[in-house]
Amino acid sequence: MDIQSDLVVIGGGLSGLVAGTVAAQAGLETLLLRKGQSATAYSSGAIDVIGYLPEAVEPFSSPPEGLAAIAGLYPLHPYSIVGYDESVTSENVTDTILEKTRLAIDWLKTHLEPSISPLVGDFNVNTYPITVFGTKKPTCLIQKTMDHQDLELRDDSVLLFVGFSGYPDFNPAAAAKTYLEDRLALEGPPRKVGHCFINIAPFGKSYNLSSIEIAKHLDHEGSIDRLAALLKEQVDQVGATHVAFPPILGIRKAVQNIARLQEYTGATIFELLGIPPSIPGQRLQRSMEETFTTAGGKLLIGFEATSCIKKENQIQVIVAKTQRRQVKIEAKAFILSTGKFIGGGITGDETGFRENIFNLMTVTRDYHTARDLIPSRFTNRLAISPSGQPVQYCGLSVDPRFRPINEDGIEWAENLFAAGAILAGYNYSVEKSGLGVAITTGYYAAQNAIALVKEAV
Numbered sequence: 001m002d003i004q005s006d007l008v009v010i011g012g013g014l015s016g017l018v019a020g021t022v023a024a025q026a027g028l029e030t031l032l033l034r035k036g037q038s039a040t041a042y043s044s045g046a047i048d049v050i051g052y053l054p055e056a057v058e059p060f061s062s063p064p065e066g067l068a069a070i071a072g073l074y075p076l077h078p079y080s081i082v083g084y085d086e087s088v089t090s091e092n093v094t095d096t097i098l099e100k101t102r103l104a105i106d107w108l109k110t111h112l113e114p115s116i117s118p119l120v121g122d123f124n125v126n127t128y129p130i131t132v133f134g135t136k137k138p139t140c141l142i143q144k145t146m147d148h149q150d151l152e153l154r155d156d157s158v159l160l161f162v163g164f165s166g167y168p169d170f171n172p173a174a175a176a177k178t179y180l181e182d183r184l185a186l187e188g189p190p191r192k193v194g195h196c197f198i199n200i201a202p203f204g205k206s207y208n209l210s211s212i213e214i215a216k217h218l219d220h221e222g223s224i225d226r227l228a229a230l231l232k233e234q235v236d237q238v239g240a241t242h243v244a245f246p247p248i249l250g251i252r253k254a255v256q257n258i259a260r261l262q263e264y265t266g267a268t269i270f271e272l273l274g275i276p277p278s279i280p281g282q283r284l285q286r287s288m289e290e291t292f293t294t295a296g297g298k299l300l301i302g303f304e305a306t307s308c309i310k311k312e313n314q315i316q317v318i319v320a321k322t323q324r325r326q327v328k329i330e331a332k333a334f335i336l337s338t339g340k341f342i343g344g345g346i347t348g349d350e351t352g353f354r355e356n357i358f359n360l361m362t363v364t365r366d367y368h369t370a371r372d373l374i375p376s377r378f379t380n381r382l383a384i385s386p387s388g389q390p391v392q393y394c395g396l397s398v399d400p401r402f403r404p405i406n407e408d409g410i411e412w413a414e415n416l417f418a419a420g421a422i423l424a425g426y427n428y429s430v431e432k433s434g435l436g437v438a439i440t441t442g443y444y445a446a447q448n449a450i451a452l453v454k455e456a457v
Contacts, residue, residue, distance in 0.1 A: 002327040005031040005298075006453050008318060010305045010357065011337035011345065013038035014435055015420025015442035017288040018108065019335045022446035024295035028453055031329065032297055033320055035304035038285060039342045039421065043435060044273055045247070045280025046129065047119065047141035049105060050079070051432030055386045059138040062125045063105075063436070064098050071097050076367065076397075076425045078437050082444055084400035104443035105436065109141060115287035116252050117280065118144045129273040132170050132246055134161075134178030137273055138432065143280050145254045145271045151242045152183070157190040160240035160267075162231065165199040167209040170246040172196065175272070194238040198230050214248045215279045224250075224257045228264035235265045247271040247280050254283065303327070305338075305357050313414045318357075332456055333449040334413075336404070337420040337442060340395060345422040348375035353394050355422070360404045360412055363424045365393035369407065388430035395424030402445040415452055419445040 009020040012034025024030040050066030051059050053073070060066035070077050071094040083097035102123050109119045121127050121141035128136040129146050151157050159179070161172035172195035180193040202209065202217030217223050235243060243261075249271055250257045261269045274280065293299055302322050309317040309328075317330050338345030338357070346355055346362060353362040353370040362370040364378070378391040396404045396418050403411040404418050419441040421428065428434035 003031065003329045005029045005329065005331045007031070007333045007335065007449055008033065008329055008331040009335045009337060010318070011038070011335075011339060011343065011420070011422075012289070012299070012301070013337060013339055013343060013420060013438065014040040014284070014288060015438035015445075016335065016337035017285075017292050018104075018439050018442035019337060019419055019446035019449070020297045021111070021288070021292045021295050022107075022443055023335075023450055024292065024297040026446075026450045028450060030297045031331070032292065032299050033303045033305055034299065034301050035344075036302075039339050040288070040435070040438075041282050041285040042277040042342075043281040043284070044276065044278050045117065045143050045284045046137075046139040046146070046273055047105065047108070047121070047435045047439070048138075048428075048432040049101065049123070049140040049436035051126070051138040052430065054388065054427060054430050057386065059432075060126065063101070063123055063140050067098050067101060068094050074425065078423045078426055078441050079433075081398065081400060081402065082440055100444065101436070101440050104440040105140065107443060108439050111291050112284075112287055115290065116254065117283040117287045118255065120144050120147050130179060130244060131273045132175060132275065134175035134180075134182070136182070139273075140436065142273070143254075143271075143283065145249060145258055145280070146247070146273055148242060148244070148270045149268050151268065152189055154241065155189050157241045158192045158194070158239050159190045159242045159244060160234060160238055161193070161195040161244045162234070163195070163197045163246070164209060164214060164248075165197045166201070166205070166207040167211075167214060167246070167248075169211060170272075175244075190242070192238075194240065196234045196238075198227065198234070200227055200230070211246070211248045211274075211277075211279050212251075212282075215251045215254075218248070218250045218257055219253045224253075224260050225264075228261050231261060232265050235267050240267050242268045242270070244270060244272050247274040247278055251279060251282060251286075254279075308358060310413060313411075315358075315413050315416055332453045333415045333417070335442075335445050335449055336396075336416060336418045336422060337438075337445075338422055340392070340421040343421065346395060348391070348394075350374060355396060355404075358404075358412065358416070360396055361406055362394055363397045365390055365425070367397055367424070370394050386430070388427045392427040392429060393424060395422050397424050401448045402441060403448075415449075417445040417449050
């Protein structure tokens with residue numbers, strides 16, 4: 001056999017990295033396969049636990065409120081499955097879901113504290129960061145760089161939106177206008193909002209700048225000091241107490257860069273919540289990969305799992321390949337966290353929906369088989385609507401231990417677990433629950449895999 005391990009995690013997004021880190025910390029020899037860039041790296045970098053019910057207009061005030069609603073209305077939602085345990089009575093299922101989800105979210109927050117993407121926020125209440133559009137979005141945890149602190153509490157606060165000349169992905173004037181209109185309607189501070197452009201010309205380029213170009217430039221020695229000097233003029237001119245930037249203030253040094261800007265200008269500096277792809281998403285990805293390897297996990301990048309060898313009710317070996325090499329990997333347990341359509345875990349065409357490695361059963365929102373269903377029949381005519389796209393509910397059906405099941409309700413393999421976006425029964429884009437589900441299901445899929453491996457010893 002080419003490689004042997006206790007546990008193989010297939011997929012390098014947040015669910016896979018959480019699962020792999022938990023397993024490695026428990027003493028399992030853990031190998032993680034990532035074929036390319038994960039969907040986590042393209043995310044906003046904020047940790048959504050639950051924001052809305054499908055078709056709802058008003059957001060939940062807190063994750064506990066949302067999780068309680070999910071538990072009562074959607075018994076097969078991934079969050080609900082977390083609460084199913086032989087030792088839990090039906091009266092205690094909701095409390096169990098809340099406590100287990102809280103534990104997983106707190107675990108992530110603790111482990112990212114010393115990283116390049118530390119998180120702030122409270123599981124008991126949603127926070128509302130400002131987006132690059134000037135709107136507000138409910139979420140549970142945000143990166144420390146996105147915290148606008150006392151902006152909306154001080155009567156004397158003045159906010160300045162800052163854009164970069166030649167950077168087309170952020171319009172500070174439009175964001176300022178939208179945000180001010182919202183604050184005036186709510187009759188809350190700040191009542192003065194301005195905007196400006198700053199010219200930094202990273203690497204000598206002053207046009208058609210990308211987020212990654214600016215972020216890399218600001219990580220270079222001396223770049224943030226030059227930006228600070230230009231920003232100080234704008235801050236003094238409008239009397240800004242707070243300054244909002246697009247989320248591109250560095251990749252590895254964003255926290256230090258903001259601290260330097262605040263020291264130089266005397267204003268509170270923060271990043272806005274962006275849209276995919278985003279630099280904070282890349283920070284989150286890098287932070288979790290470093291956390292995983294620090295825990296002792298081994299990361300194989302560029303390897304795609306393609307098939308398996310199964311004997312009776314257990315997977316014994318998976319086959320993974322690159323363009324030039326193929327390896328066979330033997331393990332005692334496997335966690336499938338390959339994502340859905342973005343990550344390539346599930347594909348859909350005129351022949352139906354299929355899981356791409358093990359050919360596992362895929363199901364619809366109503367938990368009918370989706371293998372022979374045409375994807376176009378599960379889309380709405382409106383691209384963006386409160387109910388979202390029904391196709392996003394498709395995925396794998398799992399048992400209470402997060403093991404994918406067959407049509408008869410029995411697990412497909414005793415030692416295969418699934419986590420993250422590949423699961424059926426929820427729509428992360430509508431619910432604003434994507435990374436929360438990834439963290440929680442990854443955490444408990446790992447716990448189940450750990451128990452299985454240690455029982456076999």
